[in-house]
Amino acid sequence: MDPQRDSCDVVVVGAGPVGLTLTLLLALKGRSVALVDPNRIVCQHPRATHLDDETMRTLQTLGAADLEPRFLRQRAWKLTADGAVFLEFHMPGGDSDQGWYADYQFHQPDFESRLRGLLLDRHVDLRLGETVVDFEQDDDAVTVTMADAATGELRSLRGGYLVGADGANSLVRRLLAPEVQDLDGTQRSLIIDVHPFEPPATLPDTEGFVACDGERPLTFVPIFPPKLRFEFMLNDEDDKAACERPQNVYRLLDPWLPPGGYRILRTDVYEWHARLVRGWRDRRVLLAGDAAHEMPPMLGQGMCSGLRDAMNLAWKLAAVADGADPALLDTYESERAPHVLPYIVESARQSNLIESFADPANRPEPGSPPQTLIRHRPLLGPGLTGSPADPVGQLMPQPVSEDGARLDDIVGYEFLVVGRADVLGAVSAATRSAWAALGAAVMDSPPPSMLSWLDAHHANAAIARPDRYCFAVAGTAGELDAASADLASRVLPVRTPA
Numbered sequence: 272m273d274p275q276r277d278s279c280d281v282v283v284v285g286a287g288p289v290g291l292t293l294t295l296l297l298a299l300k301g302r303s304v305a306l307v308d309p310n311r312i313v314c315q316h317p318r319a320t321h322l323d324d325e326t327m328r329t330l331q332t333l334g335a336a337d338l339e340p341r342f343l344r345q346r347a348w349k350l351t352a353d354g355a356v357f358l359e360f361h362m363p364g365g366d367s368d369q370g371w372y373a374d375y376q377f378h379q380p381d382f383e384s385r386l387r388g389l390l391l392d393r394h395v396d397l398r399l400g401e402t403v404v405d406f407e408q409d410d411d412a413v414t415v416t417m418a419d420a421a422t423g424e425l426r427s428l429r430g431g432y433l434v435g436a437d438g439a440n441s442l443v444r445r446l447l448a449p450e451v452q453d454l455d456g457t458q459r460s461l462i463i464d465v466h467p468f469e470p471p472a473t474l475p476d477t478e479g480f481v482a483c484d485g486e487r488p489l490t491f492v493p494i495f496p497p498k499l500r501f502e503f504m505l506n507d508e509d510d511k512a513a514c515e516r517p518q519n520v521y522r523l524l525d526p527w528l529p530p531g532g533y534r535i536l537r538t539d540v541y542e543w544h545a546r547l548v549r550g551w552r553d554r555r556v557l558l559a560g561d562a563a564h565e566m567p568p569m570l571g572q573g574m575c576s577g578l579r580d581a582m583n584l585a586w587k588l589a590a591v592a593d594g595a596d597p598a599l600l601d602t603y604e605s606e607r608a609p610h611v612l613p614y615i616v617e618s619a620r621q622s623n624l625i626e627s628f629a630d631p632a633n634r635p636e637p638g639s640p641p642q643t644l645i646r647h648r649p650l651l652g653p654g655l656t657g658s659p660a661d662p663v664g665q666l667m668p669q670p671v672s673e674d675g676a677r678l679d680d681i682v683g684y685e686f687l688v689v690g691r692a693d694v695l696g697a698v699s700a701a702t703r704s705a706w707a708a709l710g711a712a713v714m715d716s717p718p719p720s721m722l723s724w725l726d727a728h729h730a731n732a733a734i735a736r737p738d739r740y741c742f743a744v745a746g747t748a749g750e751l752d753a754a755s756a757d758l759a760s761r762v763l764p765v766r767t768p769a
Contacts, residue, residue, distance in 0.1 A: 276396050279303040280592045282415050282430035284403050285437035289560030289577035291386040295333050296585035298393035299684050305396040307403055309420045316537040317379035320494050321571030327371035329578050332684050335385050342375035343495045346477040352634040360644040370669035370677045378495045408555045433556045441562035449550030456545025456567050456619025459505040461514045464537040467497050483628035511540040543567040545619035551604035566615040567622035576611045582738035583607055594764025602654030609652030662728045662741045670718040686711035690732025697748035705759040
């Protein structure tokens with residue numbers, strides 16, 4: 272690992288999943304990065320527990336796909352009221368079009384430990400055990416002031432950009448003081464994580480559920496064997512200290528697990544919010560993850576959304592560091608905020624619905640058919656594309672070959688031009704030069720599943736961004752020339768007159 276430096280391209284604040292992912296992606300793009308976090312070692316209790324197939328593609332890009340066997344493949348999610356299923360979400364039985372299983376549960380400390388270890392091979396300046404206390408930006412860089420968590424000694428570091436990935440209580444967000452939109456999803460829950468000594472016969476091993484049967488709605492999540500999570504929704508009158516006492520935990524878990532039959536890993540009262548920041552960028556300072564958006568846990572999309580932020584932002588920061596117009600960074604919030612908003616709204620809706628079921632009078636009539644949730648993948652908002660329309664702005668598939676090779680392993684964290692050989696072969700020399708300057712992978716013999724995707728969208732070629740979202744589709748070489756020129760004008764270094 273490189274010794275600590277006085278300056279770098281990007282300072283990332285927060286070594287949770289989002290900050291770790293952003294740091295690794297920037298390192299993959301050859302940028303110098305400093306990662307600052309007050310915790311010298313990984314927090315040993317899990318916070319997030321769910322990741323999806325798109326997140327697996329991110330882990331694949333980071334070189335951590337081999338963690339997948341340590342993830343639990345989730346089969347279903349149900350909301351019950353008085354014992355009857357009111358709302359359900361069934362996961363597909365096999366891999367999705369993203370080349371991975373659709374939904375997993377995982378143990379966050381293992382996840383973070385692996386990503387921290389990968390940073391050592393990328394010469395990242397690790398400022399672990401240091402806390403950011405202030406920052407100032409000028410036209411050229413951001414100067415960050417940090418305090419050593421053990422000694423209080425102050426140090427400074429200068430970075431071209433600063434990204435606050437420091438969570439829901441973000442200091443970076445607080446110092447920027449942007450407008451925050453409250454989307455009405457505030458609830459408190461008592462979170463209890465346990466390690467049973469024997470697998471409980473009364474609980475499903477691959478399904479999560481919300482039970483609105485007793486005085487408190489219960490959310491049950493199998494994390495990864497043998498770890499389990501129980502979340503009990505609280506009301507405003509509940510005392511935090513009393514709720515967290517072990518005797519209360521034993522009482523609440525008694526219907527499910529015998530006292531003395533498990534080890535308590537965590538008991539915390541946590542307050543959930545549904546919030547969206549307006550203003551993810553202030554010149555050279557940006558926000559990512561929970562610092563930019565928060566949501567209740569019902570959809571399991573909080574961490575997933577943060578990793579999408581990292582995938583969207585890292586290649587843009589790298590391009591700007593290489594000389595692209597800094598206005599490229601304005602497309603970060605404009606694309607990501609409309610994408611994350613539906614997840615916040617739906618998670619808040621479900622959370623409020625569950626809260627209302629604490630009153631039996633609000634529960635559905637017996638015999639009511641269950642609502643079935645359909646997986647949706649929102650479009651990006653306007654950004655590199657003015658008004659995205661499917662498939663532009665939509666996540667592209669990841670074909671898997673017969674021998675198990677996945678597309679992203681070939682492409683890496685780069686642009687991809689994919690299409691039929693006759694169309695790709697007919698583009699102009701200027702287009703080929705643009706592809707080379709972009710570092711794009713070019714695939715003129717795509718697998719059948721990608722050809723089927725192109726056919727479904729009446730296209731013969733497509734351009735995928737490094738974050739796996741579709742930038743453009745084209746039917747002819749001329750259309751592909753125009754799309755490539757547009758992309759190059761936005762992403763490549765700005766040319767100054769001679």
